[in-house]
Amino acid sequence: MDTPRAQSGLPTSSLILDINGIAQTVEVHPWTTLLDLLRSELELTGTKKGCDHGQCGACTVLIDGERINSCLKLAVTLDGAEITTIEGLGTPGDMHPLQRAFVEHDAFQCGYCTPGQICSAVGLINEGHAQGRDEIRELMSGNLCRCGAYTNIADAIEEVLSAQAGTPQREAAE
Amino acid sequence: MLNQSKTVGLPVSRIDGPLKVTGQARYAAEHFGPGMLYGHVVSATIATGRIRAIHTAAAEHFPGVVKIYTHDNRPKTAYRDSRWKDAVALPGHPFRPLENDRVLFDGQPVAFVVAESPEAARDAAGLVQIEYLSEEPHTDIVAQRHESYEPPVPRMKQFMPPPPRGDAEAAFAAAAHRVSADYVLSGEHHNPMELFASTVLLGTDGALTIHDKTQGSQNSCDYICGVFSLDPGKVVVKNSFVGGAFGQALRPKHQLFFAVMASLDLNRSMKVEMTRQDMFYLTWRPSCIQTVSLAADAEGHLQAVMHHAVHATSRHEDYQENVANWSGLAYKCENVKISYEIAKLDLATPGDMRAPGAATGMTALEAAMDELAYAAGIDPLELRIRNFVHRDQNQDKAITSKALHACYREGAARFGWAERSAAPRSMREGDDLVGWGMAGGIWEAMMSKGEAKVRLSVDGSVTVSAAASDIGTGTYTILGQLAAEAFDCPVDAVSVEIGASDLPKTGVEGGSWTAATTGSAVQAAAKAVIKTLLTHAQSMENSPLKEAKVQQVEIAEGRLVLESNHQIGVSMVDILEAAGLEAIEEHAKVGPDMLTMMRYASYSHSAVFVEVKVDEELGIVRVTRVVSAIGAGRILNPKTARSQILGGIVMGIGMALHEEGMIDHRTGRIMNHNLAEYHVPAHADIRDIEVIFVEEDDDMASPIGVKGLGEIGIVGVAAAVSNAVFHATGKRIRTLPITVDKILQSEAV
Amino acid sequence: MKPFSYTRAESVRDAVAALMANPQAQLLAGGTNLIDLIKYDVAEPEAVIDINRLPLKEIVELPDGGLRIGALVSNSAVAYDPRVKQHFPLLSSAILAGASPQLRNAATTGGNLLQRTRCYYFYDPASPCNKRDPGSGCPAIGGLNRIHAILGASDACIAVHPSDMCVALAALDATVEVEGPDGAREIGFADFHRLPGDGPDRDNTLRRGEIVTGVRLEANHFAGHHTYLKLRDRLSYAFALVSVAAAVQVADGRFVEVRVALGGVAHKPWRDPLAEAEFAGAPAGEETFIRLADRLLAGAEGRGHNDFKIPLAHRAIVRALRQAVSGHPQDQTVKAIQ
Structure with a gap:
C-alpha cells in the first residue's frame, strides 16, 4: 500500500481484519490504535475520538462481539478479529433498532458520542446483564455525553431491551 | 400563518438524526483530501515566563516530519490587533500563536509540528525540548481577589452594573433578616465530546475549504482572512456538524490558525486535531468569588440586595x-x-460557557435567597413569590412576558413541593437524608441580526439556507419545521443548508439567539417567496387571486389560497410554470426591533426543583429527581427543546457536584486535564428529570415568539442542588463543586 | 508517544525471554493502562511484547474448592463467571465497581494487578515525580493531594494504587502466580504490591523478567458475609477516594474472622492482619466496628487536601462491616449505600 505509513521507514505489520463483514488487509505501525486506523486510514469516521485514553467511550466498537474502547487497542494485536463499527450496524435508510430508538427518543444532541453510545448499547444487550433502568444507567456509564442526553439514551435502550426480551438478539454485525 | 401549527410545535425527530446515529455525519476532523499533512501542537508546561530555547533537531529527524514551527520561524501574519479580533473578541490583545518567546498561560501553544501522518506529528511533538525561564504564577482567584479592577473597556454595555438604587447599605443594616456570604465557583471546562479540529482542503486555484469546529463559520472565515490577508471570496469555512461546543467554539481556536498557516506555507491540505488535554487550556468558565448580601423585612420582602463579583x-x-x-x-x-470586577490570572482567557454569567451569578443569588428564606422562616418558594417583580428594575423597562408564576406553580405541583417539611435534616429514607431545594433562573431572550434564503422549486421542494450552526441545538430541524409550516409541506420535503460561511449572513451560534434570529429570517424569507408567488399568480389570466393582498393568502396543499377560503387559489406549480420559473428564491434580513427594545426587556425564566439524597454517614450526594419548569415563549419543537433543557440540567448537576479545574497554584498548571479526573456527570449520576414548558405567548421577544433555550436550562440548577444539600444535611457549602470532602468537613448549622 | 517495536509471545517462556533480552520491554495484555500511559509519554517502552495469545485465559476450579484465574482472563469474564459469583462474590462486586464495561472487557486479571497510580503528577511528564523519574521529587506533597495516600506513604511518594479488584484480592488472601527466568514462584497478595519507601518507582515485588501467570483463590467461608463499598466523586466510572472490601465470618454474634482491605488510601491495597486478628472473638457489632476502624487508621496521616479521607475511611469501614455482618453487600448498580 502506497501510504505515508509505509513510506515513513518506521516498522509496519500487515494484518487482516474483518471490518463490518468485509475482510481487509491493512498495514499498521506497532503503535497504531484501532481507532486511528479506522478514522484516518480507512476513513470510517463514525467511530469517534473524544479523549483517546479510555475516559469517554466515544470510540466504542465491537471486537468479536464485545464492546471495547478502540483508542486503547493496538491494531496490530487484532489480526483476524471481527470488528463492527457504527457503519456496520445500519444506514440512514436501514437503521438498527437502537439507531431508530435513538432518533425517536432524541437520545443525542450534537451526535458526537452517539456512535459510541449505540455500539456500547449493542454490547450491553448482547451481554445480557441489564434488566432495568438502574442496570442500563450503570452499564452505560462508560459512555459520557456532554450534551446531557442520558435520560433519553436510557429511554431508547430500555425500549429496545424490552422489545427484544424473549426474542433472540440481533447479531451485532447483522 | 404560524398559528395552524401542522409542524411547528410538534415533537418532530431531528432531521439530521439518521446521519448522526449511523456515523455518517462528518465533523471537522473527518474530511479527507489528497496530499494531506497533519499537525500537532506542542504546549507550554509553565504558566508564565519566557522560552529560553527550543530544541527541535530530534523532532525534525523523526521520520515523516515536514516542518516544525516556533516563534522563530512563524510565517508572517497580520500586524495590527484589529485583524486578529474575531466577531466576539474581547477588550485587550487577542492571543497570537507563536508570536514571541513570552508564555502567558499553562498549555499555551509554543511549537507546531507538521508531518505526513497524525501519529508522526504527535510522536515528533514529544521530542521537541523547550527550556523556560519561569516566573512566579498567580492563578488563585481567592488570593487575587484584591487585585481586581473594573474592566476599563466594557465588552458589552449591559454587562456593566446598573447604577445603585436607593441605599442598600442602610436598608441592609436596618432590616429584620439579613444574610451575607461569599460564594466561590471553581473554574470549569466545557469539554464538548468532539476534539477541536480543523481540516483545510486546498483547491487547485488556491481556494481553501476549511472544516472547522466552530459555532460560527463566518466568524472563523473572517478571522483567518484577517490574520492571513486572504481574499474572502476564496475561503469557505464549513461546520456542518459540531460535536458540542457550549460556548467554547465561539471564538476561533489555535488549531484553525495553525492549519491555515501551515497549509498556506507548505501549499498542502492540512488537518489539525487537538488532544483532550489541549482543550483544558482554552476558553473556560472563569473561577469566580462573589459576595451576596440580602436583607428582608419580617414578611420576607426584600429590603436590600448587594452583589459583588470578581472573576478571573x-x-x-x-x-x-x-x-x-x-x-x-x-x-x-x-x-x-451591584459591583463587578475582574482579576488577572496567569491562565488562558476565560470565555462564554453555557449561560455565561447567569450560571455563576444566579447560583450565588439563589443560594443566598435560600439562606434568607431560612433566616426569615419562610418557605423558599414562597419567599420568591413574595418578591415577584413585573418590571426590569435595572433598566426601568417593562418585560415582554414573564410566566414565572406558572413555572413556580406547575413545577412545584409536579415536584410535590407542598409535601416538603421545612427544617433541615427533617426528611429521611433509610440511611439517606433527603433534601428538596429549588431555585429560579433567568436568561436574556436575545435576537440578533440574521439573514436567510428560502427557495421554492417547481417540484414542490423547499430549500432553506443560512450560515447558522447546529451544535446539537436542533437548528436543522426547527428551520425545516418553519419552512414546512410556511409551505404546508412535510418536513422531509425541506432541505436545510446551514453550516457554511458562503451562506446568508448569520452571527455565531451563542446566547440562545439562533432560533429567534435565523428562525425569524427563514419565516421572513418564506413570506417573501409567498409574496412573489402572489405577484406571479396575479399576472396569470383570470387569476382568482387578482384582488388578494399578501396578508390574505397562504399555502395549503400545494396551492396559494385565500386564508379565508381555501377553495380560491392557484397551484404553486401552475404559478411557476406560468411565470416560466424553475424556482422562486427570496432572501430576508431580520434584526431586533429597536423600538420594542427601547421600551421592553425580554427574558426567559425557570423554576427548578431538585431532590437529593445524601448518605448521612458518608456524605455521598445523589441527585434523584429534578423538575424544571421553563417559560421561554413559543416552543417550536418540544422534543428538541426538552433536550436542550435536559442538557442544561445535567451540566448544572456537574457544576454543583463534580466539575473543577484543579490548578496547582505553585506552578499555575491545571493538573486534572483529562476526563478521568475532571469529572462530568456520567449516566449513573443522572436519574429522573422532568421538563415542563409553561404557556407563554410573546410576540415581542422575536417575530416567531421564541426566546431561546440553550442557556436557561442550566441557570439555577447548581443553586437548587446546593439548597437541596442544605435541606438534607443542614450544611451550607458555598464553594462549588460540593464534593464529599466539603460535606464531611463542614458543620451543620 | 515514543515508537516501539512489537512482538507477539507464543509462550510464557517466550515472554520471559523477551523481557530478559530488553530491560526496556513491557508486556501488553488488555492495554487499558499501558497504552494510556504510552500515549501520555509516561511509559516509554522500546519493545512491546504482546502476550494476548498466551494460554492464560482459563478459570480453573481447584480441588480444595478454590479457583485459579489465568492472568489473561478479562475483568468482565471474572466478574460474571458463575463460580466467581457463587464462591467469591466479593471479587465480582469489586470488579464491577471499577472502570466501565468496555474497559472491563479489555482489561485482564494480570494487568489489573499492574495498574499504575492515577496521581496527577505521575501522569504529567512535565512534573517531577519520584515514581516516574526517581529522585526528581514529589509535588503531590504540598500540592494537589486530594486523591492521595493516608496510610503507608513516604516522603518520596504519596500515590495510591487505583485498583478495585486488588482490594478484594487482598481481602481474599489471594496468591499471585508468576513465572520468570528462574521458573515459577508464588507471591502472597500482601507481598505482591509494595509501599513506596524510598523506591516508589517500583509498584510491586516482581523481579526482572517475571510475568504474572495467574491468581489463585482458596476456598473461604465469606460468601454470605462480605461487601465492596466504593466511595468516589461521581457515582460510576471514577476511581475510588476510599474503598473497603470486608469479609467476615460470624458465629453466635461474634467474629470468627474479620478481614478488611482498603483501597484508595495507600500505595497498595491496605490490610492489617495483626489488627484483624485482635478482633477475632469480638462481638460483631457497632462498637467493635468502630474500634477496628480506629485501629486500622491509627497511623493515618493526611497531607492537607486528603485529610477528609481519614474520617471517610473510618465511616466506610464501619459501614462496610455493617453490610458484611448483616449479609447485605453493597449492590454496585443501586447507588444508594446500603
Whole structure:
C-alpha cells in the first residue's frame, strides 16, 4: 500500500481484519490504535475520538462481539478479529433498532458520542446483564455525553431491551 | 400563518438524526483530501515566563516530519490587533500563536509540528525540548481577589452594573433578616465530546475549504482572512456538524490558525486535531468569588440586595460576563448595589460557557435567597413569590412576558413541593437524608441580526439556507419545521443548508439567539417567496387571486389560497410554470426591533426543583429527581427543546457536584486535564428529570415568539442542588463543586 | 508517544525471554493502562511484547474448592463467571465497581494487578515525580493531594494504587502466580504490591523478567458475609477516594474472622492482619466496628487536601462491616449505600 505509513521507514505489520463483514488487509505501525486506523486510514469516521485514553467511550466498537474502547487497542494485536463499527450496524435508510430508538427518543444532541453510545448499547444487550433502568444507567456509564442526553439514551435502550426480551438478539454485525 | 401549527410545535425527530446515529455525519476532523499533512501542537508546561530555547533537531529527524514551527520561524501574519479580533473578541490583545518567546498561560501553544501522518506529528511533538525561564504564577482567584479592577473597556454595555438604587447599605443594616456570604465557583471546562479540529482542503486555484469546529463559520472565515490577508471570496469555512461546543467554539481556536498557516506555507491540505488535554487550556468558565448580601423585612420582602463579583481573566484580554446584574432584576427591591470586577490570572482567557454569567451569578443569588428564606422562616418558594417583580428594575423597562408564576406553580405541583417539611435534616429514607431545594433562573431572550434564503422549486421542494450552526441545538430541524409550516409541506420535503460561511449572513451560534434570529429570517424569507408567488399568480389570466393582498393568502396543499377560503387559489406549480420559473428564491434580513427594545426587556425564566439524597454517614450526594419548569415563549419543537433543557440540567448537576479545574497554584498548571479526573456527570449520576414548558405567548421577544433555550436550562440548577444539600444535611457549602470532602468537613448549622 | 517495536509471545517462556533480552520491554495484555500511559509519554517502552495469545485465559476450579484465574482472563469474564459469583462474590462486586464495561472487557486479571497510580503528577511528564523519574521529587506533597495516600506513604511518594479488584484480592488472601527466568514462584497478595519507601518507582515485588501467570483463590467461608463499598466523586466510572472490601465470618454474634482491605488510601491495597486478628472473638457489632476502624487508621496521616479521607475511611469501614455482618453487600448498580 502506497501510504505515508509505509513510506515513513518506521516498522509496519500487515494484518487482516474483518471490518463490518468485509475482510481487509491493512498495514499498521506497532503503535497504531484501532481507532486511528479506522478514522484516518480507512476513513470510517463514525467511530469517534473524544479523549483517546479510555475516559469517554466515544470510540466504542465491537471486537468479536464485545464492546471495547478502540483508542486503547493496538491494531496490530487484532489480526483476524471481527470488528463492527457504527457503519456496520445500519444506514440512514436501514437503521438498527437502537439507531431508530435513538432518533425517536432524541437520545443525542450534537451526535458526537452517539456512535459510541449505540455500539456500547449493542454490547450491553448482547451481554445480557441489564434488566432495568438502574442496570442500563450503570452499564452505560462508560459512555459520557456532554450534551446531557442520558435520560433519553436510557429511554431508547430500555425500549429496545424490552422489545427484544424473549426474542433472540440481533447479531451485532447483522 | 404560524398559528395552524401542522409542524411547528410538534415533537418532530431531528432531521439530521439518521446521519448522526449511523456515523455518517462528518465533523471537522473527518474530511479527507489528497496530499494531506497533519499537525500537532506542542504546549507550554509553565504558566508564565519566557522560552529560553527550543530544541527541535530530534523532532525534525523523526521520520515523516515536514516542518516544525516556533516563534522563530512563524510565517508572517497580520500586524495590527484589529485583524486578529474575531466577531466576539474581547477588550485587550487577542492571543497570537507563536508570536514571541513570552508564555502567558499553562498549555499555551509554543511549537507546531507538521508531518505526513497524525501519529508522526504527535510522536515528533514529544521530542521537541523547550527550556523556560519561569516566573512566579498567580492563578488563585481567592488570593487575587484584591487585585481586581473594573474592566476599563466594557465588552458589552449591559454587562456593566446598573447604577445603585436607593441605599442598600442602610436598608441592609436596618432590616429584620439579613444574610451575607461569599460564594466561590471553581473554574470549569466545557469539554464538548468532539476534539477541536480543523481540516483545510486546498483547491487547485488556491481556494481553501476549511472544516472547522466552530459555532460560527463566518466568524472563523473572517478571522483567518484577517490574520492571513486572504481574499474572502476564496475561503469557505464549513461546520456542518459540531460535536458540542457550549460556548467554547465561539471564538476561533489555535488549531484553525495553525492549519491555515501551515497549509498556506507548505501549499498542502492540512488537518489539525487537538488532544483532550489541549482543550483544558482554552476558553473556560472563569473561577469566580462573589459576595451576596440580602436583607428582608419580617414578611420576607426584600429590603436590600448587594452583589459583588470578581472573576478571573487572562493577562492579555479582559473577559467579561454578566455575573451580578441578575441580582438587580430577579426580584422586587428598591435598594440595590451591584459591583463587578475582574482579576488577572496567569491562565488562558476565560470565555462564554453555557449561560455565561447567569450560571455563576444566579447560583450565588439563589443560594443566598435560600439562606434568607431560612433566616426569615419562610418557605423558599414562597419567599420568591413574595418578591415577584413585573418590571426590569435595572433598566426601568417593562418585560415582554414573564410566566414565572406558572413555572413556580406547575413545577412545584409536579415536584410535590407542598409535601416538603421545612427544617433541615427533617426528611429521611433509610440511611439517606433527603433534601428538596429549588431555585429560579433567568436568561436574556436575545435576537440578533440574521439573514436567510428560502427557495421554492417547481417540484414542490423547499430549500432553506443560512450560515447558522447546529451544535446539537436542533437548528436543522426547527428551520425545516418553519419552512414546512410556511409551505404546508412535510418536513422531509425541506432541505436545510446551514453550516457554511458562503451562506446568508448569520452571527455565531451563542446566547440562545439562533432560533429567534435565523428562525425569524427563514419565516421572513418564506413570506417573501409567498409574496412573489402572489405577484406571479396575479399576472396569470383570470387569476382568482387578482384582488388578494399578501396578508390574505397562504399555502395549503400545494396551492396559494385565500386564508379565508381555501377553495380560491392557484397551484404553486401552475404559478411557476406560468411565470416560466424553475424556482422562486427570496432572501430576508431580520434584526431586533429597536423600538420594542427601547421600551421592553425580554427574558426567559425557570423554576427548578431538585431532590437529593445524601448518605448521612458518608456524605455521598445523589441527585434523584429534578423538575424544571421553563417559560421561554413559543416552543417550536418540544422534543428538541426538552433536550436542550435536559442538557442544561445535567451540566448544572456537574457544576454543583463534580466539575473543577484543579490548578496547582505553585506552578499555575491545571493538573486534572483529562476526563478521568475532571469529572462530568456520567449516566449513573443522572436519574429522573422532568421538563415542563409553561404557556407563554410573546410576540415581542422575536417575530416567531421564541426566546431561546440553550442557556436557561442550566441557570439555577447548581443553586437548587446546593439548597437541596442544605435541606438534607443542614450544611451550607458555598464553594462549588460540593464534593464529599466539603460535606464531611463542614458543620451543620 | 515514543515508537516501539512489537512482538507477539507464543509462550510464557517466550515472554520471559523477551523481557530478559530488553530491560526496556513491557508486556501488553488488555492495554487499558499501558497504552494510556504510552500515549501520555509516561511509559516509554522500546519493545512491546504482546502476550494476548498466551494460554492464560482459563478459570480453573481447584480441588480444595478454590479457583485459579489465568492472568489473561478479562475483568468482565471474572466478574460474571458463575463460580466467581457463587464462591467469591466479593471479587465480582469489586470488579464491577471499577472502570466501565468496555474497559472491563479489555482489561485482564494480570494487568489489573499492574495498574499504575492515577496521581496527577505521575501522569504529567512535565512534573517531577519520584515514581516516574526517581529522585526528581514529589509535588503531590504540598500540592494537589486530594486523591492521595493516608496510610503507608513516604516522603518520596504519596500515590495510591487505583485498583478495585486488588482490594478484594487482598481481602481474599489471594496468591499471585508468576513465572520468570528462574521458573515459577508464588507471591502472597500482601507481598505482591509494595509501599513506596524510598523506591516508589517500583509498584510491586516482581523481579526482572517475571510475568504474572495467574491468581489463585482458596476456598473461604465469606460468601454470605462480605461487601465492596466504593466511595468516589461521581457515582460510576471514577476511581475510588476510599474503598473497603470486608469479609467476615460470624458465629453466635461474634467474629470468627474479620478481614478488611482498603483501597484508595495507600500505595497498595491496605490490610492489617495483626489488627484483624485482635478482633477475632469480638462481638460483631457497632462498637467493635468502630474500634477496628480506629485501629486500622491509627497511623493515618493526611497531607492537607486528603485529610477528609481519614474520617471517610473510618465511616466506610464501619459501614462496610455493617453490610458484611448483616449479609447485605453493597449492590454496585443501586447507588444508594446500603
